[in-house]
Amino acid sequence: MTKTADRPHVVKDAKGKRPQFYDAPGLDQAISMIMVMANEMSVLHDRVDSIERVAKAQGIDLADGIEKLVLDQEALEAREAWRQDFLERLFYLMRKEAREAAEADTKERYNSTIEEIARA
Numbered sequence: 001m002t003k004t005a006d007r008p009h010v011v012k013d014a015k016g017k018r019p020q021f022y023d024a025p026g027l028d029q030a031i032s033m034i035m036v037m038a039n040e041m042s043v044l045h046d047r048v049d050s051i052e053r054v055a056k057a058q059g060i061d062l063a064d065g066i067e068k069l070v071l072d073q074e075a076l077e078a079r080e081a082w083r084q085d086f087l088e089r090l091f092y093l094m095r096k097e098a099r100e101a102a103e104a105d106t107k108e109r110y111n112s113t114i115e116e117i118a119r120a
Helices: 027-058 061-070 072-092 092-119
Strands: none
Touching: 027 061, 027 072, 027 092, 072 092
């Protein structure tokens, strides 16, 4: 199993405003999330298919083994680490846009306060 730390470094936030394709608020984010999930599912499908083919060639009944599998703490923690990494990528745009909105709000408040002080 590939550990999160083994993944190549990926830039977390692209600079600049993202193009918006849909008028409905949040639809671009939803499409992005769906595409991330579709990509993960495609990779997962290929890996499971490969595993099943290799096992079948070796005469191994994976379905029975999977049903009987009991994970230890290390395996559970590895799965949770993967899940957290996946969720980080899945909600990337929502986090980025929320952060940008918070920064813009702060700048807007700051400028408004400066203008009020200047008028006084």
